[in-house]
Amino acid sequence: xKNIVILGAAGTLGLPMTRYFQEHGYKVTxxxxxxxxxxxxxxxxxxxxxxxxxxxxxxxxxxxxxxxCVINFAGCLPAMMTENDSNTLYSDTIVRGTINVxxxxxxxxxxKLIFPQSVYDVHHLFGTxxxxxxxxxxxxxxxxxxxxxxxxKNAAVDIIEYYHNEYGINSVILRLPGVYQYHPKPYxxxxxxxxxxxxxxxxxxxxxxxxxxxxxxxxxxxxxxxVEDFLQIVELGVKNDxxxxxxNVGSRQVLFAISDLKVIEHFPF
Numbered sequence: 001x002k003n004i005v006i007l008g009a010a011g012t013l014g015l016p017m018t019r020y021f022q023e024h025g026y027k028v029t030x031x032x033x034x035x036x037x038x039x040x041x042x043x044x045x046x047x048x049x050x051x052x053x054x055x056x057x058x059x060x061x062x063x064x065x066x067x068x069c070v071i072n073f074a075g076c077l078p079a080m081m082t083e084n085d086s087n088t089l090y091s092d093t094i095v096r097g098t099i100n101v102x103x104x105x106x107x108x109x110x111x112k113l114i115f116p117q118s119v120y121d122v123h124h125l126f127g128t129x130x131x132x133x134x135x136x137x138x139x140x141x142x143x144x145x146x147x148x149x150x151x152x153k154n155a156a157v158d159i160i161e162y163y164h165n166e167y168g169i170n171s172v173i174l175r176l177p178g179v180y181q182y183h184p185k186p187y188x189x190x191x192x193x194x195x196x197x198x199x200x201x202x203x204x205x206x207x208x209x210x211x212x213x214x215x216x217x218x219x220x221x222x223x224x225x226x227v228e229d230f231l232q233i234v235e236l237g238v239k240n241d242x243x244x245x246x247x248n249v250g251s252r253q254v255l256f257a258i259s260d261l262k263v264i265e266h267f268p269f
Contacts, residue, residue: 034050059100083192111169118146140154
């Protein structure tokens with residue numbers, strides 16, 4: 001049985017990951033930044049700890065040995081940021097936070113990290129008919145509400161590669177499109193303003209029997225992945241102690257074989 005630390009455990013993807021690994025026999029330590037979730041995690045048999053990912057001193061509350069893998073899904077997202085929030089939240093939670101996580105792993109002897117990368121690091125390749133490989137050149141968008149976020153994500157990926165070369169920490173970096181799942185909160189923030197999720201608009205109109213209008217280029221393809229498939233991909237990364245690198249996550253045209261150290265990917269944006 002592998003011991004896993006999940007940072008961002010109370011988040012949109014952190015919570016289903018925590019449930020999944022607990023139900024599949026892993027020893028899970030759930031980690032978040034806000035209080036008030038202890039009773040819920042206790043009800044599903046999971047230990048919950050709060051830390052500030054930007055403050056390395058708080059990492060002393062985490063297990064100090066026998067951790068097989070750290071799954072780091074903590075950090076600010078554009079969908080969480082209001083117009084009044086400072087962009088330093090990105091650098092604190094993603095860049096500084098990644099360094100703190102890696103130093104924690106190095107200290108306790110853990111050699112496997114799972115980390116999510118933004119699909120917007122390959123935004124310059126969107127709209128082409130050619131598959132986007134996992135090893136495509138990463139670039140930073142210089143405008144829009146995802147810019148600072150992606151800049152920090154790319155910096156974190158570079159830092160992770162340094163720790164791999166310098167200290168032998170293997171990382172499965174998952175380039176994620178939207179992960180489809182039901183969430184009780186139907187709203188996200190776009191450019192700091194609250195908006196109803198597009199899929200919820202369609203669902204609500206369908207429930208009421210109202211016409212559904214779809215605008216845009218019908219030939220444009222946007223990848224998505226079901227949360228159940230996503231969870232299995234994460235587990236493959238946890239199980240394989242040798243694999244390291246960036247992996248595209250998608251559906252239909254994507255064939256994953258992380259467990260065999262091979263990956264064939266097509267990312268047709």
